[in-house]
Amino acid sequence: MGRTKTPQLTLPGLRKVDSFLDSPWPPYVIKIELVSGCSVGCKFCAVRTPPDNWMPIKGLVSVLDEIRSLRWESRIVFSMHGDPSYHPSLVETLQLTRERLKNMNSIAVFTTGAGWRGRSLEMLDQVVRHGEPNCVALGDYGTGFAGRIRSGEYLALESLLPNLRVGEWPGPKWANPDRRFRSDERILSLCADPIRSKNVHNQSGNAYPETNYAEGRQCNLPHREMTIRWDGTVVVCENDMKGELIVGDVSIDGVEKTWRSAAYEAARSRLTAGDRSQRPCSGCDRLTTGRAARPALTDRLGGRV
Numbered sequence: 215m216g217r218t219k220t221p222q223l224t225l226p227g228l229r230k231v232d233s234f235l236d237s238p239w240p241p242y243v244i245k246i247e248l249v250s251g252c253s254v255g256c257k258f259c260a261v262r263t264p265p266d267n268w269m270p271i272k273g274l275v276s277v278l279d280e281i282r283s284l285r286w287e288s289r290i291v292f293s294m295h296g297d298p299s300y301h302p303s304l305v306e307t308l309q310l311t312r313e314r315l316k317n318m319n320s321i322a323v324f325t326t327g328a329g330w331r332g333r334s335l336e337m338l339d340q341v342v343r344h345g346e347p348n349c350v351a352l353g354d355y356g357t358g359f360a361g362r363i364r365s366g367e368y369l370a371l372e373s374l375l376p377n378l379r380v381g382e383w384p385g386p387k388w389a390n391p392d393r394r395f396r397s398d399e400r401i402l403s404l405c406a407d408p409i410r411s412k413n414v415h416n417q418s419g420n421a422y423p424e425t426n427y428a429e430g431r432q433c434n435l436p437h438r439e440m441t442i443r444w445d446g447t448v449v450v451c452e453n454d455m456k457g458e459l460i461v462g463d464v465s466i467d468g469v470e471k472t473w474r475s476a477a478y479e480a481a482r483s484r485l486t487a488g489d490r491s492q493r494p495c496s497g498c499d500r501l502t503t504g505r506a507a508r509p510a511l512t513d514r515l516g517g518r519v
């Protein structure tokens with residue numbers, strides 16, 4: 215019996231993926247820096263400046279509206295180089311995000327709760343209940359807040375929100391904050407200190423010394439993640455703390471044009487060829503060639519899984 219031909223993977227509205235260097239797909243995750251700066255000073259993190267800026271609502275709305283009009287189903291993650299809990303109107307910002315994107319995109323917030331000191335449980339309650347992110351990833355470092363929840367302080371809220379699942383990460387797959395969530399999922403993920411879970415990299419030499427450990431190795435992060443800073447500039451990846459390689463500005467060119475900018479494409483080409491000679495990639499020890507080496511999967515294409 216002859217072998218059947220494997221069908222070509224295409225999605226409506228997208229060009230055929232011809233090669234790894236050809237990047238027509240949307241980012242599978244868009245990371246948005248609501249706040250720049252954080253005062254916690256976690257050992258594994260390079261951010262050392264206190265919170266000093268946050269993304270203007272107008273800028274965020276125009277990003278969200280474009281994502282919606284493009285029908286990109288990318289995961290939206292509020293993280294980057296500052297803790298979102300310092301944002302003066304985080305709940306309203308999350309509400310606005312949910313209103314604009316409806317259930318098209320999975321939404322997650324990464325925080326330690328550092329900005330909620332004195333009213334941490336109340337703020338977490340509001341974020342989960344009224345902000346309606348699919349996942350709050352609460353880091354168990356710096357503030358000790360996740361530990362208090364683990365010891366039982368959050369049980370009352372969990373019983374009020376019957377669809378909320380509280381879990382440890384690393385732990386069961388459903389508690390993984392780096393996955394795509396179903397629209398009806400509400401997860402509180404208590405994330406272990408990355409140093410203890412041995413999941414630390416040098417953040418391009420910003421957190422730990424530069425190294426040639428990954429020299430000549432591919433990096434596929436800019437193929438799959440778009441990282442938007444508070445002021446609209448887009449950096450090559452989340453490790454670019456100082457903005458050493460800015461590949462565009464969504465406040466000038468919008469989201470799609472920036473994602474396909476010549477500077478972005480040049481960085482992708484270099485990194486796919488294993489060329490890490492340019493900052494911030496020189497000295498970076500991060501390897502991203504696992505799942506990312508198979509970009510033509512539904513999730514890599516910003517589609518639902």
Ligand code: SF4
Pocket residue numbers: 418433434435436450451452453454485490494495496498499500
């Ligand atoms: S090599 Fe490092 S700094 Fe460069 S894009 Fe990859 S993860 Fe980011």
